[in-house]
Amino acid sequence: SSSCVAHVALLPSAGMGHLTPFLRLAAMLCHHHCHVTLITPKPTVSNAESNLLSKFFSAFPQVNQLNLHLLPSSHTANADPFFLQFDAIRRSCHLLHPLLSSLSPPLSSFVYDMTLISPVLPIATAIGVPHYILFTSSASMFCFFSCFPNAAESISDRDGFDIPGFSYVSKSWIPPQLLDKNAIFRKLFLEDSPKVTKLHGVFLNTFEEVESKTLEALNAGELVKDLPPVHALGPFVPCYEFEGLCETGEPLKWLDEQPHGSVLYVCFGSRTALESNQIREIGDGLLRSGFRFLWVMKGNKVDKEDEEKRLEGVLGIELVERIIKENKGMVVKEWVDQRQILDHSAVGGFFSHCGWNSVMEAAFYGVPILGWPLAGDQKVNAEFVVSNGGFGIWKKDWGWEGERLVRGEEIGDAIKEFMSDESFFAKAEQVKMAARKAVSVGGSSKINLHKLIEEWKK
Numbered sequence: 001s002s003s004c005v006a007h008v009a010l011l012p013s014a015g016m017g018h019l020t021p022f023l024r025l026a027a028m029l030c031h032h033h034c035h036v037t038l039i040t041p042k043p044t045v046s047n048a049e050s051n052l053l054s055k056f057f058s059a060f061p062q063v064n065q066l067n068l069h070l071l072p073s074s075h076t077a078n079a080d081p082f083f084l085q086f087d088a089i090r091r092s093c094h095l096l097h098p099l100l101s102s103l104s105p106p107l108s109s110f111v112y113d114m115t116l117i118s119p120v121l122p123i124a125t126a127i128g129v130p131h132y133i134l135f136t137s138s139a140s141m142f143c144f145f146s147c148f149p150n151a152a153e154s155i156s157d158r159d160g161f162d163i164p165g166f167s168y169v170s171k172s173w174i175p176p177q178l179l180d181k182n183a184i185f186r187k188l189f190l191e192d193s194p195k196v197t198k199l200h201g202v203f204l205n206t207f208e209e210v211e212s213k214t215l216e217a218l219n220a221g222e223l224v225k226d227l228p229p230v231h232a233l234g235p236f237v238p239c240y241e242f243e244g245l246c247e248t249g250e251p252l253k254w255l256d257e258q259p260h261g262s263v264l265y266v267c268f269g270s271r272t273a274l275e276s277n278q279i280r281e282i283g284d285g286l287l288r289s290g291f292r293f294l295w296v297m298k299g300n301k302v303d304k305e306d307e308e309k310r311l312e313g314v315l316g317i318e319l320v321e322r323i324i325k326e327n328k329g330m331v332v333k334e335w336v337d338q339r340q341i342l343d344h345s346a347v348g349g350f351f352s353h354c355g356w357n358s359v360m361e362a363a364f365y366g367v368p369i370l371g372w373p374l375a376g377d378q379k380v381n382a383e384f385v386v387s388n389g390g391f392g393i394w395k396k397d398w399g400w401e402g403e404r405l406v407r408g409e410e411i412g413d414a415i416k417e418f419m420s421d422e423s424f425f426a427k428a429e430q431v432k433m434a435a436r437k438a439v440s441v442g443g444s445s446k447i448n449l450h451k452l453i454e455e456w457k458k
């Protein structure tokens with residue numbers, strides 16, 4: 001009956017880019033009075049993940065936590081630690097069946113990460129509940145994912161792909177790991193993609209106002225026959241209850257003292273640590289631009305392994321002295337509360353790697369983006385900023401991470417061009433209005449989520 005409560009199980013994968021949207025979705029479901037079970041693969045790769053999980057469980061004590069104790073990955077090569085973790089989680093999914101089949105009240109639905117389709121599918125089917133993936137990128141990228149096995153054959157002979165409602169995706173924008181025949185990620189894509197037709201649906205952290213044509217094409221079966229419904233539920237609203245427990249902190253205090261819209265916030269995501277010569281060029285570029293900046297600098301891919309606490313160690317003493325002398329910028333090595341920074345009125349631009357969560361957060365807070373896509377889906381995301389909202393730019397000749405050394409002069413010029421162009425602010429403001437509308441009462445994403453929950457209660 002409709003008085004029943006829906007019980008939803010959620011299974012995220014590795015890295016903040018996957019965990020954060022799952023926790024935001026979990027919070028939304030709690031606010032809609034669902035009963036939520038969160039499966040937590042242990043141990044996590046980064047401290048950032050374990051910290052966020054503890055904050056989440058203290059803010060939402062009603063959420064049922066199930067630990068998934070991971071078996072080791074089968075790969076030992078010096079691959080990306082987050083990809084190794086994807087593999088370890090995949091290898092441990094068979095442990096889920098006893099955990100999930102004995103839940104009380106019984107499950108009404110199961111939402112799992114986009115990287116777990118093959119191993120979870122038989123379990124979700126055996127339990128017999130409607131099950132969905134959360135695809136943690138754009139609708140455009142989902143088009144690419146669902147067509148990939150067909151395209152992969154001819155990938156080396158083609159210049160690129162057409163995505164409905166989106167610009168032409170040239171070959172140089174395709175995630176490099178998908179072109180590498182031995183990459184774990186490519187194998188995973190090839191194995192999982194044909195199985196999307198077996199799902200009950202696909203959830204996306206996007207909204208109809210910015211990707212309407214792409215979503216319509218997907219839902220009309222134009223790309224893949226028998227594709228299940230694709231539901232745009234975003235942008236996932238950052239949740240003060242678990243993400244905003246530390247409202248102070250040096251970066252925010254510093255921002256309070258800066259003029260309105262004057263600061264460029266610089267952050268290349270939780271998984272990228274650039275080479276130190278590239279980091280120094282960025283510092284040089286920031287200083288050359290003459291604009292104020294707040295720079296989150298990561299010296300290591302995995303925060304647990306980052307032992308170098310001093311800035312001089314990575315930036316070099318000379319650059320640190322220049323930054324101090326100019327007195328226009330702040331550099332931090334610690335995890336910051338990006339949500340609060342983007343929400344701060346002193347921030348006028350975001351120099352970003354265009355991880356999808358960052359792009360959606362910038363949209364939600366109306367901050368224009370200067371994109372520097374470094375890996376994965378980020379070039380497609382950067383192009384989204386340009387062509388689906390017009391709230392920023394990216395420099396297509398900068399290449400992937402480490403492809404070439406991008407000089408301070410180029411970076412400084414790009415920052416000047418970007419920060420001086422008022423039109424991006426106006427565009428970002430429009431995107432923000434559309435984003436807010438989508439998630440408020442009567443908005444497209446809000447309605448989409450509500451319909452799903454009603455179906456689960458039946």
Ligand code: BUP
Nearest residue numbers: 016017020269270271335336337338355356357358
């Ligand atoms: Br770094 C950093 N504080 O210091 P993306 C990141 N974040 O709040 P990624 C902080 O982590 P993938 C920090 O707001 C966003 O929600 C940020 O996700 C937050 O990029 C998340 O932007 C980062 O998708 O993941 O980390 O590279 O590669 O999976 O996109």
